[in-house]
Amino acid sequence: MKDMERLPRLRTRHVTLAHGGGGRAMRDLVEEVFLEAFGKPVKGPLEDQARLEMPRGRTAFTTDSFVVSPLFFPGGDIGTLAVNGTVNDLAVGGARPLYLSAAFIIEEGTGIDLLRKVAASMAREARKAGVTIVTGDTKVVGRGQADGLFITTAGIGVIPAGRNLAxxxxxxxxxxxxxxxxxxxxxxxxxxxxxxxxxxxxxxxxxxxxxxxxxxxxxxxxxxxxxxxxxxxxxxxxxxxxxxxxxxxxxxxxxxxxxxxxxxxxxxxxxxxxxxxxxxxxxxxxxxxxxxxxxxxxxxxxxxxxxxxxxxxxxxxxxxxxxxxxxxxxxxxxxxxxxxxxx
Amino acid sequence: MCLGIPGRVVEITSEDPPAGIVDVSGVRRRVDLSCTVTSEGVAALVGKWVLVHVGFAMSVIDENEAARTLAALEELGEAMEEIEAMHRSAAMLEGTE
Amino acid sequence: MSNRMESGREGMRFTDEFRDPAKAKSLVSAIRAVLDEIGATAGNPVHVMEICGGHTHAIFRYGIDRMLGPGIEFLHGPGCPVCVLPMSRVDDCLEIAEREEVIFATFGDAMRVPGTRGSLADAKARGADVRMVYSPLDALELARRNPDREVVFFGLGFETTMPSTALTVLQAAREGIGNFSLFCNHILVPPPIRALLQDPDMRIDGFIGPGHVSMVTGIHIYDFIAEEFGRPVTVSGFEPIDLMQSVLMVLEDIRDGTPRIRNQYARVVPEHGNRAALAAIDRVFTPREAFDWRGLGEIDRSGVKIRPEFAPWDAEEKFGVGYAAGKSSGREPEGCMCGEVVKGMMKPTECPMFGTLCTPENPMGALMVSSEGACAAYHLYAGLRPEEVVS
The missing domain is CATH 3.90.650.10 (PurM-like C-terminal domain)
Structure with missing residues (x-):
C-alpha cells in the first residue's frame, strides 16, 4: 500500500486502456509519470503545443522511433535510446540540440513502475545532453498490439552560422x-x-x-x-x-x-x-x-x-x-x- | 563449416555430465566437457585451453604443438629473408655490371 | 583440488599468433616460390579446393586470395551444411516449425535458407515460434523450461557438430525429457569428396581439409584421396596463418608428386580424432542409405539418422516428415548453378545469375544465402560486380 500513499491519484500498478481514454486517468498518468520526470515547461494548464524561443541560425529537425527488445539492457533502456538517438541525429549535422518531443505507445498491462524508470532515464539523458523535453503524447493499445512500449522522439536544434556538415x-x-x-x-x-x-x-x-x-x-x-x-x-x-x-x-x-x-x-x-x-x-x-x-x-x-x-x-x-x-x-x-x- | 573457438576452462560446474565455464576473451559460457575429460578427472581441465564448438569443448589445445607450428613459421621467415637478401644482392651485382 | 582457476598468467591465445602479418609475408613468398617451381600461371593455375565453408570465409575475410596471386585458384568445396541442404529439407523444417505446439530451435545459419515455401525467418514472420540458439544444449534447456511445448532442434552440420547433438540426445534420454527431439540433417565429408573425385571433369590438384572435422574423426578419413585418387590433403586450422601454411604444405606435395594426408593443425587435431566424441556419434546415429545434397544429388551413405532405440527423440519419426514420410529429393530453382559451383566446375562469378538474378538481397541458390557460401563470400568480400566479372 506504499504506492497508494505516494500515488494519491494513479491507483493502479499497470496501464489500462482507461489511461489512453483522454479522461482523468490519462491526465494522472501524464502528470505523475512523465511531467514528474521531465518537469512541467510552463505554469498553468497543459497546452497542445510547446511554444519555443529559437536562437538565430538554421533549424535542424529530426524524428526517430524506438522499439527494442528487451526494454531494459545493460547500459541503458528504451528511454536512453530515445533521447540520445535523437540528440545524436541532430549533433552529427552540426546542430546544437535544444528541444525534444516524446510520444509513447504503451501496451495495456505495462507496469507504471516500468514507465517511471523509462521516464527517469529520459530525464537524466536529456539533462546530460542539455536538452528539454517540451511536449509529448501517450496512447494505450490493447494487449498484444505493441511490445510493451514504443517511443517516438523528435528533436529541434540550431546550426550556428558558418557550419556546413554534409x-x-x-x-x-x-x-x-x-x-x-x-x-x-x-x-x-x-x-x-x-x-x-x-x-x-x-x-x-x-x-x-x-x-x-x-x-x-x-x-x-x-x-x-x-x-x-x-x-x-x-x-x-x-x-x-x-x-x-x-x-x-x-x-x-x-x-x-x-x-x-x-x-x-x-x-x-x-x-x-x-x-x-x-x-x-x-x-x-x-x-x-x-x-x-x-x-x-x-x-x-x-x-x-x-x-x-x-x-x-x-x-x-x-x-x-x-x-x-x-x-x-x-x-x-x-x-x-x-x-x-x-x- | 564448424566454427571452433579457443577458450580457457576457468571453473568446473558439474562432474556428471562434465561441464564448466570457459572464458573466451572475457566472455564466459557454460560448456560441456564430456569430450575432453580424461582419467585425471574433470578438475584437471581447469586452466587448460580447449577448442569450443556449439557449447562443447571438443579438444584440449596442445600448447607444445602450437609452439612447434609457430617455430616452423619463424624458421620459414628467416629462410625467406635470406633468399630475398640473395635476390637483392644478385640484382645489385647485375646493376654494377 | 580446486575447481576454480587462479587468475594471472597470460600465455598463448591461439588466435593472434596466427594472424601475424610478418608470418603472412614470408608464407606468401614461400607459396609464390613453390607456384613458380610448379610452373603455375594465371592461364594455367593450380587448383586447390578448400572443402570447408569456414575456410572459404577466412580466405575472403582476410583477403588471402588476393595476396597469393593468380598462380593458384581456390575451388570452394561442399563443406557448408546449409549450402548443400536441399530445399525439401527446409520445407520439412517449416512443416514442423509451423505446428502450434512446437518451439523450433536452430543455429542462426539456417534462418534465411530458402525452401519452396520460404525460409525459417519467413515462417517466424508468419507466426511460427522459431528461436536462434548457440548450442543444442540451449534447445534442451528450452524443453526443460517449456514442458507443455514440443522443442525441436534443427541438427545441422558435419562430423564436427554430430557429437554435440548426439550428447544432447543422450542427455535428453537420461533425464527422460520427452518434449525434446532432433531433426537430424547431419552429413559426412568423405562421401561428397569421393563423388567429386569420380567426376571425369574433375580439376582438383589438392585439398585443404577441414580441421574441426578431423578434430572429431582424425585425419585418416581422407586416406582414400591420396591412395585411390593420387591427390594430397592438408588438414588445416582456421586462422589465416594456418590456412596459408596449409596451402604451402599441399602445394609442396603437388610439386613433389607425393600425395599424402598431412596435419597442419596438430595443436587441435589428434591423428585418430576424439574417442569420446566418436563413441557418442556411434551410440546415437547410424548411416542413412543415401542422403540428398543440393547440387550434388543423392549420395550413398553420406548422411546419418537417429538409431531406432532413440526414436522418441527423432523429430522425423515424431512428426512424420522427411525420409520418415518417404520423401526425399525436391526440385531446385531453375537455372541455379550452385551444384556446379560446389563441385568446383564453375566459379560463382561464371554463373549467369550471379549478382543479377541471384543476390544476397534475393538469393536464388543456397550459396548466396550462407555467409560462408562461396557466392555470398564473393559478393560480400571480393566486391565483384557483374561488370568486373566479364574479364
Whole structure:
C-alpha cells in the first residue's frame, strides 16, 4: 500500500486502456509519470503545443522511433535510446540540440513502475545532453498490439552560422576518426535477448554525442561530415558516406577500437564487429592537417577516450579494409541483421 | 563449416555430465566437457585451453604443438629473408655490371 | 583440488599468433616460390579446393586470395551444411516449425535458407515460434523450461557438430525429457569428396581439409584421396596463418608428386580424432542409405539418422516428415548453378545469375544465402560486380 500513499491519484500498478481514454486517468498518468520526470515547461494548464524561443541560425529537425527488445539492457533502456538517438541525429549535422518531443505507445498491462524508470532515464539523458523535453503524447493499445512500449522522439536544434556538415563534402585525402569502441550496443542487445547464454561485461555505449561533436568542430573547423554509426554498424555509416561523396574509404583493421570482450563475443558467434550497432559512436571526416587536433579533442572527453584514426578517403568508390594480415577486402553493407552462426 | 573457438576452462560446474565455464576473451559460457575429460578427472581441465564448438569443448589445445607450428613459421621467415637478401644482392651485382 | 582457476598468467591465445602479418609475408613468398617451381600461371593455375565453408570465409575475410596471386585458384568445396541442404529439407523444417505446439530451435545459419515455401525467418514472420540458439544444449534447456511445448532442434552440420547433438540426445534420454527431439540433417565429408573425385571433369590438384572435422574423426578419413585418387590433403586450422601454411604444405606435395594426408593443425587435431566424441556419434546415429545434397544429388551413405532405440527423440519419426514420410529429393530453382559451383566446375562469378538474378538481397541458390557460401563470400568480400566479372 506504499504506492497508494505516494500515488494519491494513479491507483493502479499497470496501464489500462482507461489511461489512453483522454479522461482523468490519462491526465494522472501524464502528470505523475512523465511531467514528474521531465518537469512541467510552463505554469498553468497543459497546452497542445510547446511554444519555443529559437536562437538565430538554421533549424535542424529530426524524428526517430524506438522499439527494442528487451526494454531494459545493460547500459541503458528504451528511454536512453530515445533521447540520445535523437540528440545524436541532430549533433552529427552540426546542430546544437535544444528541444525534444516524446510520444509513447504503451501496451495495456505495462507496469507504471516500468514507465517511471523509462521516464527517469529520459530525464537524466536529456539533462546530460542539455536538452528539454517540451511536449509529448501517450496512447494505450490493447494487449498484444505493441511490445510493451514504443517511443517516438523528435528533436529541434540550431546550426550556428558558418557550419556546413554534409556527406558530399568528404573528399580524397580526408582522415576518418571514431570516438569510441565499436559494437558494444549491438552485442549487448543480442546477448540480452537471452537465448545465447553468454556472460559478458559488455554494456551498451548509449550516450549523447553533442558535447563531443562541439569539441571536434572547435578543434577541427574543417570537419566535413559526421555520422552516428547506429544500425548496420560502422560499415553502413562508411558506405553511406562513400556513396554520397563519390569516394572510396580505406579502413585499417588494426586501428579499429574494439574492446577485448567484443572480440571474444564476435569470435564465438561468428559475427563481424563492423556490422554491430552502436549508440554512442561518431564517425567524422576531417582535413588531414586537423586530424591530430580532432583526435586530441575527442580524447579529452570521456565519451572520446577510445578515439582513433581509422582510415583515409581516396579516389574511387566503396569501402575497403586493410586486414590485419596485410590483405585487403571490400566492406559492403549487409542485407539484413547479422545472425550468429556456427559455420 | 564448424566454427571452433579457443577458450580457457576457468571453473568446473558439474562432474556428471562434465561441464564448466570457459572464458573466451572475457566472455564466459557454460560448456560441456564430456569430450575432453580424461582419467585425471574433470578438475584437471581447469586452466587448460580447449577448442569450443556449439557449447562443447571438443579438444584440449596442445600448447607444445602450437609452439612447434609457430617455430616452423619463424624458421620459414628467416629462410625467406635470406633468399630475398640473395635476390637483392644478385640484382645489385647485375646493376654494377 | 580446486575447481576454480587462479587468475594471472597470460600465455598463448591461439588466435593472434596466427594472424601475424610478418608470418603472412614470408608464407606468401614461400607459396609464390613453390607456384613458380610448379610452373603455375594465371592461364594455367593450380587448383586447390578448400572443402570447408569456414575456410572459404577466412580466405575472403582476410583477403588471402588476393595476396597469393593468380598462380593458384581456390575451388570452394561442399563443406557448408546449409549450402548443400536441399530445399525439401527446409520445407520439412517449416512443416514442423509451423505446428502450434512446437518451439523450433536452430543455429542462426539456417534462418534465411530458402525452401519452396520460404525460409525459417519467413515462417517466424508468419507466426511460427522459431528461436536462434548457440548450442543444442540451449534447445534442451528450452524443453526443460517449456514442458507443455514440443522443442525441436534443427541438427545441422558435419562430423564436427554430430557429437554435440548426439550428447544432447543422450542427455535428453537420461533425464527422460520427452518434449525434446532432433531433426537430424547431419552429413559426412568423405562421401561428397569421393563423388567429386569420380567426376571425369574433375580439376582438383589438392585439398585443404577441414580441421574441426578431423578434430572429431582424425585425419585418416581422407586416406582414400591420396591412395585411390593420387591427390594430397592438408588438414588445416582456421586462422589465416594456418590456412596459408596449409596451402604451402599441399602445394609442396603437388610439386613433389607425393600425395599424402598431412596435419597442419596438430595443436587441435589428434591423428585418430576424439574417442569420446566418436563413441557418442556411434551410440546415437547410424548411416542413412543415401542422403540428398543440393547440387550434388543423392549420395550413398553420406548422411546419418537417429538409431531406432532413440526414436522418441527423432523429430522425423515424431512428426512424420522427411525420409520418415518417404520423401526425399525436391526440385531446385531453375537455372541455379550452385551444384556446379560446389563441385568446383564453375566459379560463382561464371554463373549467369550471379549478382543479377541471384543476390544476397534475393538469393536464388543456397550459396548466396550462407555467409560462408562461396557466392555470398564473393559478393560480400571480393566486391565483384557483374561488370568486373566479364574479364
Amino acid at each position: 556527406a558530399e563534402n568528404v573528399q580524397p585525402g580526408d582522415v576518418v576518426l571514431v570516438n569510441g569502441r565499436l559494437g558494444d550496443h549491438g552485442a549487448t542487445i543480442l546477448n540480452a535477448r537471452g537465448d545465447l547464454a553468454l556472460e559478458t561485461p559488455i554494456e551498451s555505449d548509449c550516450r549523447p554525442l553533442n558535447r563531443l561533436m562541439e569539441a571536434v568542430l572547435a578543434a577541427a573547423p574543417s570537419c566535413r561530415a559526421a555520422r552516428d554509426a547506429t544500425r548496420g554498424g560502422i560499415a553502413a555509416a562508411l558506405n553511406e558516406i562513400a556513396e554520397a561523396a563519390g569516394v572510396q574509404i580505406e579502413i585499417d583493421e588494426a586501428s579499429l577500437p574494439l574492446r577485448h570482450e567484443i572480440r571474444g563475443f564476435c569470435e564465438i558467434l561468428g559475427l563481424d564487429p563492423l556490422y554491430l550497432a552502436n549508440e554512442g559512436v561518431l564517425v567524422t571526416f576531417v582535413a588531414p592537417e586537423e586530424a591530430e587536433a580532432a583526435l586530441a579533442a575527442m580524447k579529452a572527453l570521456p565519451e572520446g577516450r577510445d578515439a582513433a584514426i581509422i582510415g583515409r578517403v581516396r579516389e574511387g568508390r566503396g569501402v575497403v579494409l586493410d586486414t590485419v594480415l596485410g590483405g585487403q577486402r571490400i566492406v559492403d553493407m549487409l542485407v539484413g541483421d547479422q545472425l550468429p552462426r556456427i559455420c
